Amino acid sequence: MTEQPPGSVDARFTMAAERTLLAWLRTALGLLAAGVAVLHVVGDFASPVLQTTLGVSLVLLGGASAALGAWRWQRVTRALSDGGPMPGPVGIWVLVGAFVVLAVVFAVAR
Template sequence: MTGSQPPLNDDSGPDGPDLLPGAVDARFTLASERTMLAWLRLALGLIAAGVAVLHLLEPWGDPTARRTLGIALLTIGAFTAIVGMLRWHEIDRALKRGGPLPGPWPIWTLTGLIVIAAIGFALWS
């Protein structure tokens, strides 16, 4: 058999799948949802760590340090969940409207908070 083979998907034109006006390719929507789930996994991990520090590390060191670390982890976890949801909403809106995607400020902010908390507790005496 010679020549080019026909595309497997008959509903696509020369520029890709035919979409209704304003429709978004499902792959981008699903990728955005997977990213939102990653934000939620991180938030749940931080919250679980905060709960563990507050309730499972009773004999560990100074109670003030334990309470501060636990509350910091809980707060950063809650912040992560909220920012992840807001970022997913912004990306979904940008995909539907065809506008620019949001910038990386939430990633930089979360990274900064985690680094500051880690350094602060590493230096806590």
């Protein structure tokens, strides 16, 4: 394997970071589609207010997933090039908590 010049990053790591960002964006797109489906396709909901709340929550969670993925990608890219710390898991745990809450509400409300 050849020696990398100082400050350069192995392309495999930057490409892996980009693939991870794309996974975040696919997740965000799925959440946005689910939110739109709850708002405009799903019928016979227990309450129109609950339907709107769940749909909007899914759309907002999709936007948050895209933003968090982009932020993490930027942090990872900077850490790879500058040698700083990698981003922590706090944002991911917040999204996981939101997923669990929405799943419970959706299961109970349906």
